[in-house]
Amino acid sequence: MGQYYYQQPPQQQSYYPPAPTRTSTWAIISMIGGILGYLGLFGIGGLVGIICGHVARSEIKKSAGTITGNGMAVAGLILGYLNVIGTIVAVILAIVLPLLGVAICGGAGALGGIIDSGY
Amino acid sequence: MPIMSDNKPISRKITLFIVIIAGLLFGIWLFYSPPGLLGKADAVGYAVCHRIDTRSFHIDGRQVPMCARCTGMYLGAFAAIVYQLRWKKKAGYPPKKFYPIMAFFVLAFGVDGLNSYLHFFPNAPTIYEPMNWLRLLTGIGMGIDISLVMYPTFNQTIWDKYEDEPVFSRWRDLLFLILIALGLGAMAYSEISLLLYPLAVISSLTVLVLLAAVYAVLWSLILKKENANTSWKDAFPILICGFTTALLQIGAFDLVRYLLTGTWYGFLTG
Numbered sequence: 001m002g003q004y005y006y007q008q009p010p011q012q013q014s015y016y017p018p019a020p021t022r023t024s025t026w027a028i029i030s031m032i033g034g035i036l037g038y039l040g041l042f043g044i045g046g047l048v049g050i051i052c053g054h055v056a057r058s059e060i061k062k063s064a065g066t067i068t069g070n071g072m073a074v075a076g077l078i079l080g081y082l083n084v085i086g087t088i089v090a091v092i093l094a095i096v097l098p099l100l101g102v103a104i105c106g107g108a109g110a111l112g113g114i115i116d117s118g119y
Numbered sequence: 120m121p122i123m124s125d126n127k128p129i130s131r132k133i134t135l136f137i138v139i140i141a142g143l144l145f146g147i148w149l150f151y152s153p154p155g156l157l158g159k160a161d162a163v164g165y166a167v168c169h170r171i172d173t174r175s176f177h178i179d180g181r182q183v184p185m186c187a188r189c190t191g192m193y194l195g196a197f198a199a200i201v202y203q204l205r206w207k208k209k210a211g212y213p214p215k216k217f218y219p220i221m222a223f224f225v226l227a228f229g230v231d232g233l234n235s236y237l238h239f240f241p242n243a244p245t246i247y248e249p250m251n252w253l254r255l256l257t258g259i260g261m262g263i264d265i266s267l268v269m270y271p272t273f274n275q276t277i278w279d280k281y282e283d284e285p286v287f288s289r290w291r292d293l294l295f296l297i298l299i300a301l302g303l304g305a306m307a308y309s310e311i312s313l314l315l316y317p318l319a320v321i322s323s324l325t326v327l328v329l330l331a332a333v334y335a336v337l338w339s340l341i342l343k344k345e346n347a348n349t350s351w352k353d354a355f356p357i358l359i360c361g362f363t364t365a366l367l368q369i370g371a372f373d374l375v376r377y378l379l380t381g382t383w384y385g386f387l388t389g
Contacts, residue, residue: 040167097240
C-alpha cells in the first residue's frame with residue numbers, strides 16, 4: 001500500500017502588530033480603594049480594594065496579555081485585606097472584650113469617651 | 120471593563136465650573152473650621168485621625184493636628200513624594216528586591232497599631248507598652264509604602280507618556296529616602312516648636328495632597344481621561360476635581376464627627 005505524502009504548504013509569516021495593551025481599570029480602582037482605606041475610609045476603602053483587586057486579576061488572566069496591572073491589583077489586594085482585617089479585629093475586640101468583663105479606658109469607651117468642651 | 124480613553128482636554132467652561140465649586144467648598148470649609156493655620160490643619164487631621172492627646176506630640180503644650188502614628192505616616196509619605204519627584208514621570212512599581220522591606224513596614228504598622236489599640240482595654244493581653252516614638256516610626260514606614268505605590272499609579276494614569284521603569288531601583292535610593300523620613304521623624308519627636316510647627320502643617324497638607332492625587336486618578340477613570348495629559352496645565356481640571364473630592368471627604372468627616380462629639384478635640388482615653 002502506497003503512502004501518500006502531502007507536502008505542507010510553506011507557512012506564511014504573520015505580520016500582525018501585537019495587540020495593544022492597557023492597564024486594568026479594576027486594578028487601578030483596587031489600588032485606590034486600598035490606599036483610601038488608610039486615608040480616612042477605614043474598612044470601606046479596603047473592601048473596594050479587595051473586590052476590585054479580585055475582579056482585576058481575573059480580567060488580567062483572561063485577557064491573554066492584552067490587559068496589564070497585576071502588580072497594582074496585588075498591591076490593592078494586600079492593602080485592602082490588611083485594612084479590612086484590621087477593621088474587623090478592632091470592631092470585634094471593641095464588642096467582645098467588654099462582654100468578657102475587660103474594662104475600656106475613658107469609662108464611656110474608647111470611641112465614646114470624648115471631651116465635651118468645644119474647641 | 121473596557122475603557123476607551125478620550126484624549127480631548129476638558130473644556131474651559133467645565134474647568135471654570137469645577138474651579139468655582141472647589142473655591143466655594145474650600146471657602147465654606149475655611150469658614151467653619153477652627154481659626155489659625157494650625158486650626159485648619161487640625162480640621163484636616165480631625166477627618167482622618169483619632170487625635171488622642173496622649174498619643175500625640177505637642178507644640179508648647181498644644182496638641183499637633185494628628186497623633187504620632189498619623190504624623191509619622193504623612194511625614195513619611197511627604198518625604199517619599201518629594202523624593203520621587205526627582206524622577207518626574209517614571210511610573211514603574213518598586214522592584215521585587217524592595218518587597219521584604221515594604222512588607223516589614225506594613226507588618227510593623229499593623230502589629231504596633233493592634234498592640235496600641237489593645238491598650239484601650241487595660242486588662243487585655245498586650246505585647247509591649249506602646250510608645251509615641253514607635254507609633255511615629257511605624258507610621259513613617261507605612262507612609263513611605265503608600266507613596267511608593269501611589270506615585271507610580273498617579274503617573275501611569277495621569278500622563279500621556281511615562282517611563283515604564285521603577286521610579287527608583289537602587290538600594291541606596293531607598294536607604295536615602297528612609298534616612299530623610301527618619302530625619303523628619305526625629306525633628307517631630309524633638310517637639311521643638313520651631314521644627315514641629317512646620318512639620319505639623321506639612322503632615323496635614325500631605326493628607327490633602329495624597330487624597331487629591333488618589334481622587335484625581337479616580338476622576339481620570341470616571342471621565343475617561345486616562346493618559347490624556349502632557350503637562351500639569353493639562354492635568355489641572357482633573358487635579359482640581361481630585362482636590363474638591365478630597366475636600367468633600369474631609370468636610371463630610373469633619374461635619375459628622377463634630378455633630379457626634381460636639382468638639383474639635385480628639386477622642387479621649389485614660
